[in-house]
Amino acid sequence: xxxxxxxxxxxxxxxxxxxxxxxxxxxxxxxxxxxxxxxxxxxxxxxxxxxxxxxxxxxxxxxxxxxxxxxxxxxxxxxxxxxxxxxxxxxxxxxxxxxxxxxxxxxxxxxxxxxxxxxxxxxxxxxxxxxxxxxxxxxxxxxxxxxxxxxxxxxxxxxxxxxxxxxxxxxxxxxxxxxxxxxxxxxxxxxxxxxxxxxxxxxxxxxxxxxxxxxxxxxxxxxxxxxxxxxxxxxxxxxxxxxxxxxxxxxxxxxxxxxxxxxxxxxxxxxxxxxxxxxxxxxxxxxxxxxxxxxxxxxxxxxxxxxxxxxxxxxxxxxxxxxxxxxxxxxxxxxxxxxxxxxxxxxxxxxxxxxxxxxxxxxxxxxxx
Amino acid sequence: xxxxxxxxxxxxxxxxxxxxxxxxxxxxxxxxxxxxxxxxxxxxxxxxxxxxxxxxxxxxxxxxxxxxxxxxxxxxxxxxxxxxxxxxxxxxxxxxxxxxxxxxxxxxxxxxxxxxxxxxxxxxxxxxxxxxxxxxxxxxxxxxxxxxxxxxxxxxxxxxxxxxxxxxxxxxxxxxxxxxxxxxxxxxxxxxxxxxxxxxxxxxxxxxxxxxxxxxxxxxxxxxxxxxxxxxxxxxxxxxxxxxxxxxxxxxxxxxxxxxxxxxxxxxxxxxxxxxxxxxxxxxxxxxxxxxxxxxxxxxxxxxxxxxxxxxxxxxxxxxx
Numbered sequence: 001x002x003x004x005x006x007x008x009x010x011x012x013x014x015x016x017x018x019x020x021x022x023x024x025x026x027x028x029x030x031x032x033x034x035x036x037x038x039x040x041x042x043x044x045x046x047x048x049x050x051x052x053x054x055x056x057x058x059x060x061x062x063x064x065x066x067x068x069x070x071x072x073x074x075x076x077x078x079x080x081x082x083x084x085x086x087x088x089x090x091x092x093x094x095x096x097x098x099x100x101x102x103x104x105x106x107x108x109x110x111x112x113x114x115x116x117x118x119x120x121x122x123x124x125x126x127x128x129x130x131x132x133x134x135x136x137x138x139x140x141x142x143x144x145x146x147x148x149x150x151x152x153x154x155x156x157x158x159x160x161x162x163x164x165x166x167x168x169x170x171x172x173x174x175x176x177x178x179x180x181x182x183x184x185x186x187x188x189x190x191x192x193x194x195x196x197x198x199x200x201x202x203x204x205x206x207x208x209x210x211x212x213x214x215x216x217x218x219x220x221x222x223x224x225x226x227x228x229x230x231x232x233x234x235x236x237x238x239x240x241x242x243x244x245x246x247x248x249x250x251x252x253x254x255x256x257x258x259x260x261x262x263x264x265x266x267x268x269x270x271x272x273x274x275x276x277x278x279x280x281x282x283x284x285x286x287x288x289x290x291x292x293x294x295x296x297x298x299x300x301x302x303x304x305x306x307x308x309x310x311x312x313x314x315x316x317x318x319x320x321x322x323x324x325x326x327x328x329x330x331x332x333x334x335x336x337x338x339x340x341x342x343x344x345x346x347x348x349x350x351x352x353x354x355x356x357x358x359x360x361x362x363x364x365x366x367x368x369x
Numbered sequence: 370x371x372x373x374x375x376x377x378x379x380x381x382x383x384x385x386x387x388x389x390x391x392x393x394x395x396x397x398x399x400x401x402x403x404x405x406x407x408x409x410x411x412x413x414x415x416x417x418x419x420x421x422x423x424x425x426x427x428x429x430x431x432x433x434x435x436x437x438x439x440x441x442x443x444x445x446x447x448x449x450x451x452x453x454x455x456x457x458x459x460x461x462x463x464x465x466x467x468x469x470x471x472x473x474x475x476x477x478x479x480x481x482x483x484x485x486x487x488x489x490x491x492x493x494x495x496x497x498x499x500x501x502x503x504x505x506x507x508x509x510x511x512x513x514x515x516x517x518x519x520x521x522x523x524x525x526x527x528x529x530x531x532x533x534x535x536x537x538x539x540x541x542x543x544x545x546x547x548x549x550x551x552x553x554x555x556x557x558x559x560x561x562x563x564x565x566x567x568x569x570x571x572x573x574x575x576x577x578x579x580x581x582x583x584x585x586x587x588x589x590x591x592x593x594x595x596x597x598x599x600x601x602x603x604x605x606x607x608x609x610x611x612x613x614x615x616x617x618x619x620x621x622x623x624x625x626x627x628x629x630x631x632x633x634x635x636x637x638x639x640x641x642x643x644x645x646x647x648x649x650x651x652x653x654x655x656x657x658x659x660x661x662x663x664x665x666x667x668x669x670x671x672x673x674x675x676x677x678x679x680x681x682x683x684x685x686x687x688x689x690x
Contacts, residue, residue, distance in 0.1 A: 038483075042484075042487040042488075098468075103407075103467055103468075103471065105471070154669065154672075154673050157676065157677075157680055158672075158673035158674075158675075158676025158677050158679075158680060159673075159675070159676035159679075160620075160669065160672035160673040160676060161616070161617065161620050161672060163407065163467075163471075163613065163616070164613050164614075164616055164617040164620070164668065164672060165669055165672060165673075167610055167613050167665075168610075168665035168666070168668045168669050169665070169669070171610065171661070171662070171664075171665040172662045172665050172666060175658040175659075175661045175662045176658070176662075178658050179656050179658040179659070182656070182658075183656060297475055297478075300471065300475070301472075301475060304468060304471075304472060336487070337482075337483060337486035337487060337492065339479055339482045339483035339486060339492075340483050342475070342478070342479030342482070342483065343476070343479045343480050343483050345475075345479070346472060346473075346475045346476035346479050346480075347476065349472045349475070349476075350454070350458065350469075350472055350473070350476060353458060353462070353464035353465070353468060353469050353472060354458060354462035354463065354464050355462060355463035355464060356462055356463050
């Protein structure tokens with residue numbers, strides 16, 4: 001009994017913190033220290049700025065004037081949770097095609113089209129209110145999925161490199177989004193080009209006031225679970241993994257490699273579209289024309305940090321969302337700009353990617369070839 | 370008059386194609402050695418940024434005439450450093466080359482914006498500072514033949530930027546290197562079949578380093594041209610996907626030098642076409658976003674064209690790379 005108990009504990013420990021995960025945590029620590037070094041190069045008070053970067057996202061429990069305790073900075077923590085949902089969905093969106101060794105970088109464009117499709121349905125739906133949200137979500141999933149699937153078809157049928165195609169489709173999708181919002185969906189009463197606010201039936205009630213943290217928070221763990229099950233427990237997931245790990249073998253064995261390729265990108269695209277739905281319907285409530293591109297690439301970083309393991313995505317997304325919010329707090333509270341968060345994120349990835357550290361042996365005894 | 374317009378258009382295409390050409394030549398070099406370099410975009414960006422920043426903050430006592438050259442040197446050094454990081458990560462630390470390249474692109478994007486904000490005090494660009502451009506080469510004594518003058522000296526007789534003229538030259542050098550030197554043959558052999566090359570005594574790993582560092586250098590030249598020639602400032606994300614266009618040029622050109630040069634020119638022409646069309650009066654009736662979609666749409670079409678033709682000749686699809 002004791003023996004089994006120990007084993008179970010070990011299994012749980014390994015699931016939560018696999019050996020590769022421990023290395024990832026170490027890499028995150030080193031990356032943060034490198035961030036401190038970089039801040040020290042440019043800042044007058046590096047340590048303070050760095051501490052804000054680390055702790056800026058944390059909500060505070062403070063005693064108010066009336067003697068009661070209140071949470072402070074909950075809105076900022078709310079953005080951490082919003083970003084966690086975004087980055088989880090985007091990380092998964094990148095992860096699925098990567099498992100098929102398809103380096104599709106189209107999450108950005110899929111997010112924009114998903115947000116657009118969701119908003120169009122949310123604004124135009126004439127029927128009963130309870131259907132507005134599910135329909136908008138489906139529209140977003142479809143829009144992202146179609147764009148991702150198009151990348152897959154171009155790759156599989158016509159051999160067009162998916163990296164370049166997806167980046168080009170990003171540009172096209174973002175222009176489509178801007179065109180639709182400035183030309184057709186623009187709210188004449190808004191001071192800037194943006195859609196009207198989505199009707200209450202097509203938006204979520206936030207759990208934390210003044211934030212977008214609501215029922216969509218549950219979408220993150222559910223999506224992780226779904227993708228983990230898909231990859232680990234279904235035929236399609238197996239086909240995707242084998243097509244990625246050993247394409248020649250998969251073809252030889254008669255696996256539908258083409259279908260797995262296209263579907264991996266379509267499923268990834270659908271999740272990125274869902275992230276767009278989350279941004280439009282849960283976070284912003286309307287779509288501004290200057291929605292910042294680039295979030296899709298942060299999703300890419302999340303997928304890399306999680307080493308393409310679905311179960312690690314949630315933690316990686318939270319870590320990066322935390323750093324994002326900390327970076328914003330640091331920009332307001334010190335002389336360091338928030339882009340340091342991006343640098344630290346990318347540095348951590350560089351450290352995580354290395355499979356081995358061969359020096360100093362090889363460098364001391366240098367041999368060619 | 371029509372001839373003059375044609376010449377002007379050709380020159381505009383050449384200018385737009387130059388950064389893509391340099392990066393594409395770099396991409397070709399690494400691709401031929403069997404190591405695809407996905408980080409071209411980041412390499413260009415880092416070189417463009419470092420060149421401008423170094424020229425704005427030169428070491429004391431540097432004569433102003435040398436400023437752009439100092440920037441060029443610094444930019445190339447930065448690109449080399451990033452390429453070295455990629456090479457070490459892949460060849461020594463066993464990182465996946467494509468994943469590492471993508472990650473380094475993101476690192477370059479973040480690092481340049483961060484340092485831009487810190488060193489130039491502006492997250493958008495270095496427009497507040499005057500950036501010295503690399504000189505243009507002026508061919509004297511052509512004033513009597515306006516057409517020739519236009520061809521060789523450009524609009525207003527200012528001459529062509531050194532790096533625009535350097536593009537074809539570098540392409541020629543690349544051809545000489547790949548086709549007519551021992552190192553070039555070794556490099557291609559390392560790409561064709563590394564195990565056989567190794568067995569034949571070719572230093573394969575050294576060839577891979579050479580190819581990746583060389584592609585860093587070439588992409589760096591492309592980046593430098595962007596910030597110290599095409600424009601004379603650095604903007605956040607100023608490469609705007611040109612590194613990936615260069616990668617596309619390598620695929621479209623089917624790994625042949627002439628093909629890659631042609632593809633780079635094509636992508637340059639697509640960019641010029643989009644800006645010209647967008648600038649025309651036509652844009653009043655049609656939304657400008659439509660024209661911005663043109664270059665990426667052309668790129669996708671060009672990438673898919675060979676496969677589309679193959680599919681319609683009923684040959685089996687190519688194996689997954």
